[in-house]
Amino acid sequence: MKKLLSVFLAVCILLSVCGFSAAAEDTADAYSDYPVIIVPGYGASPLFSVNGDGSLGEQVWGWNIIMDRLTEQLKKSFPELLSGAVTLTLGSAKELGEALGNAAAEMLGTLAFNGDGESVYNIAPLPNDPSLCRWDLFEENFDGDLYSEKEIGRTLDDYVPEDRIFNFAVDFRYGAQYNAEKLDEFICRVKDYTGKDKVNLYAVSHGGQVAATYLHRYGDKGDVYNAVLTVPAIGGSYVAYDVLTGSLAAQEDELLLFIENALYLEQDFEMLLKTQPLGFVDDILINMLPGLKQVAGLWESLWDFLPYERYREVFSTVDEEACAGLLAKTTEFHENVMANIGESLRRCRENGINVSIVAGTGNAIVTGSQQNSDAIIHTSGATGAKVAPLGKRFANGYICEGGVCGDPAHDHLSPSMEIDASCAYLPENTWFVDGMFHGMTFNEDYAEELAVRLLLTDTLPDVHADPAFPQFRASENRAYAVYGSFVDSPSGYIDKDSAVYTVKNLSEEYELRILSIYADGLDLRFEGDYGRLLAPGESADFRVTGRIPAVSTARAAVTVTFRLKGSYTPYNHRTFRYTVNNGAPARYDAENPLADRDFTPPVAAVLSEPVVNILQKAGLLEFVSMWFNILLGLLMRIKNLFPAA
Ligand SMILES: [Zn+2]
Secondary structure: OOHHHHHHHHHHHHHHHHOOOOOOOOOOOOOOOEEEEEEEOOOOOEEEEEOOOOOOEEEEEEEHHHHHHHHHHHHHHHHHHHHHHHHHHOOOOHHHHHHHHHHHHHHHHHHHHOOOOOEOOEEEEEOOOOOOOOOOOOOHHHHHHOOOHHHHHHHOOOOHHHHHHEOOOOOOOHHHHHHHHHHHHHHHHHHHHHOOEEEEEEEEEEHHHHHHHHHHHHHHHHEEEEEEEOOOOOOOOOOHHHHHHHOOOOOHHHHHHHHHHHHOOOOOOHHHHHOOOOOHHHHHHHHHHHHHHHOOOOOOOHHHHHOHHHHHHHHHHHHOOHHHHHHHHHHHHHHHHHHHHHHHHHHHHOOOOOEEEEEEEEEOOOOOOOOOOOOOOOOHHHHOOEEOOOOOOOOOOOOOOOOOOOOOOOOOOOOOOOOEHOOOOOOOOOOEEEOOOOHHHHHHHHHHHHHHHHHHOOOOOOOOOOOOOEEEEEEOOOHOOEEEEOOOOOOOOEEOOOEEEEEEEEEOOOOOEEEEEEEEEEEEEOOOOOOOOOOOHHHHHHHHEEEOOOOOEEEEEEEEEEOOOOOOOOEEEEEEEEEEEEEEEEEOOOOOOEEEEEOOOOOHHHHHHHHHHHHHHHHHHHHHHHHHHHHHHHHHHHHHOOOOO
């Protein structure tokens, strides 16, 4: 079972990084006619060896060849891998990890950097020539397999004519400053080529760090109109920290949920993983590391990814003297760019560049760092916001610090009370999507519409402009199956008008039946037609009864349990987090500034503490809790059938 799961995981990871995306349909004339430049995510640009005459030779990196090479390497290393796999059955994943690491080193060895932070071999990405990498000409000029971020291009070309989309090619092994300089050259070329005086930037992940660095260094030139930095690695990624320090602890359930979101899997497998001890995945990864570090350990970009607060710690993992050149460059980046990035982005906005950030929140980092994140990029680094430790939230009555925005009329505290955006790089222009995974902006209609409006219009000048696009909102990725909200209250809040709760079936495949709706932190009941089967996309309304206390900045949550008819894993639940906003602020206890993010599940109230602990250790608490909620919902409904009883 374990091995099956690990093979399944490996296949899914490969599929998910290859990228899948939803189709958009509406086109509007109101969109900006500036050219759009896609600044791609990490590893998305193919790389080639450079021949003696300067022409591009053999392709040495790209997802298209990785799959081929993997198959080839698998055949070659099969005896080694097999011996690793046999040992795995005896309880050790060491040999398998080492074999995979060695295979990676052999396969990708030409991509290594030296201690000066330079490529050992002469390697380059595709030429950044607008007449070659215009979206509609790309396939003609290059092999169609060489598109970077092709799913993003395919989504954007529903809104922008293909001849106005340009693909920026990146040697992602180099740092953000190197690539920001290349981006500046490319923007100038695209302006010349199109005859336009400005461009729009759509930057993803590593591309977000490159674009932010570009804005820091070249923003004053005024060459950019709208810049959307989505799931951006502005403040780095804890994945780099986990990899370079070897402190890996794979979060398999998070990883699987990530994959479900990427592939629109409407089946839920992550619950299965919670009951499987999968420590062997860590053993494989940890033993793969030496091989992987031979290839990528000195990449400037990996060092640029180190979060500012952890940067110096990682020096002890390398020979500082031999790596002096690399460390000088990445230290300069951390001290001069990363440390001042908020100020630079705000200066760009003051000078008329519409910079916006769209970030995912609410997930752990897949490689083990316990940071509130989109699974890859910690939310505090992506946005500059003050974020409570993962699993915690700010206590009731918390007041935003106001580091950047001190306007008392603005509420920059997330309804989940985990994020204080008043000290973000851009408090008025940062959108947080709770539950959205890394790189999944175009995998749901809500985030796609948000990103497209920010990229192609000026109809969202800030987070206060349109109640349909509030600063904080939960993801609508259909892998979550349901989306719940109070109809007449601002998104994320419960107030005196919260009289109707609506639940939407996000599935495009399955009919859904709501089994129970349960409020935590409040005495609320949700009355409605639980028996009804909701068609894909359909919503059901529930009348909210009970007492909403006359208090503000207090936390509540609503958990919806449901059955997805016909799904392989039909029963599941989703919790939505709210702030009560109905009177005087709750008293803030400065002695206890943090509280647990999640309420104690109702089942814990009826079980003894040792039993709860045993269930938690076995990874079964969530599962048992879900069934308890389902039964509770059933009992309540029976009670409603016989109101006199
Ligand atoms: Zn503000």
